[in-house]
Amino acid sequence: MFAETLKKVIDNVEGGIGSVIMGLDGIPVDSYVRQTDRVDINTIGMEFSFILTQVRKAAESLQVGPCEELSVKAERLLLVVRMLTPQYFIAVALAPEGNFGKCRYLMRLAAPRLVAQL
Amino acid sequence: MFAETLKKVIDNVEGGIGSVIMGLDGIPVDSYVRQTDRVDINTIGMEFSFILTQVRKAAESLQVGPCEELSVKAERLLLVVRMLTPQYFIAVALAPEGNFGKCRYLMRLAAPRLVAQL
Numbered sequence: 001m002f003a004e005t006l007k008k009v010i011d012n013v014e015g016g017i018g019s020v021i022m023g024l025d026g027i028p029v030d031s032y033v034r035q036t037d038r039v040d041i042n043t044i045g046m047e048f049s050f051i052l053t054q055v056r057k058a059a060e061s062l063q064v065g066p067c068e069e070l071s072v073k074a075e076r077l078l079l080v081v082r083m084l085t086p087q088y089f090i091a092v093a094l095a096p097e098g099n100f101g102k103c104r105y106l107m108r109l110a111a112p113r114l115v116a117q118l
Numbered sequence: 119m120f121a122e123t124l125k126k127v128i129d130n131v132e133g134g135i136g137s138v139i140m141g142l143d144g145i146p147v148d149s150y151v152r153q154t155d156r157v158d159i160n161t162i163g164m165e166f167s168f169i170l171t172q173v174r175k176a177a178e179s180l181q182v183g184p185c186e187e188l189s190v191k192a193e194r195l196l197l198v199v200r201m202l203t204p205q206y207f208i209a210v211a212l213a214p215e216g217n218f219g220k221c222r223y224l225m226r227l228a229a230p231r232l233v234a235q236l
Contacts, residue, residue: 039180047176054172055190058165062157065193072173075183101219 002030005113006090009106010034015078015098020045021090021114024053029088029118039077045091048072048081052089071100082107084115120148123231124208127224128152133196133216138163139208139232142171147206147236157195163209166190166199170207189218200225202233 010016018033018041026049059067070081078094128134136151136159144167146160177185188199196212
């Protein structure tokens with residue numbers, strides 16, 4: 001049920017590779033991958049579930065309110081994460097030259113539909 | 119010597135609060151703050167030096183090449199980080215409604231000057 005929404009995000013953004021909905025405990029809810037040969041989206045999600053937990057602690061310590069979005073650009077991967085609830089997030093992997101702005105926009109559009117199903 | 123370049127970034131971006139150049143060990147090199155009442159830029163940098171170290175480990179583990187940029191949007195703070203060398207980064211704190219795109223652009227412009235002095 002989530003995969004269809006994830007597919008809409010990935011297939012409509014230039015450079016879209018894959019997306020996962022996951023809990024901060026690293027357990028995936030659902031995922032969709034367009035280019036299976038490039039990355040393991042669940043492994044990426046798991047690595048970043050730990051980092052998001054650390055970011056949440058930092059945000060608490062700095063008293064700047066809850067973390068809403070995170071993005072990381074590495075040499076060969078662009079990762080965009082959006083918190084859906086305090087426990088669940090959506091992560092989208094893009095090629096480094098992918099359309100970051102459109103990705104964030106589509107994730108924001110998709111969020112209410114995803115949240116309603118969580 | 120760094121502060122002048124940091125000032126140029128912060129003063130030219132809507133919502134700019136402050137900026138710091140810091141090592142991944144959490145030790146600041148130089149900083150500039152426009153709105154002293156809002157945040158402690160060194161404390162923010164320190165919190166994220168730890169997170170950047172974790173992101174670097176994740177990037178290594180995922181074999182996606184070195185981390186180049188990281189951004190975090192919390193309810194009351196937008197933080198944009200750019201690695202300058204494998205050990206040093208620049209972090210810019212913006213108001214959440216600040217101009218993220220312009221901030222990234224100005225950081226990219228400033229990077230060569232900062233790197234040359236590190």
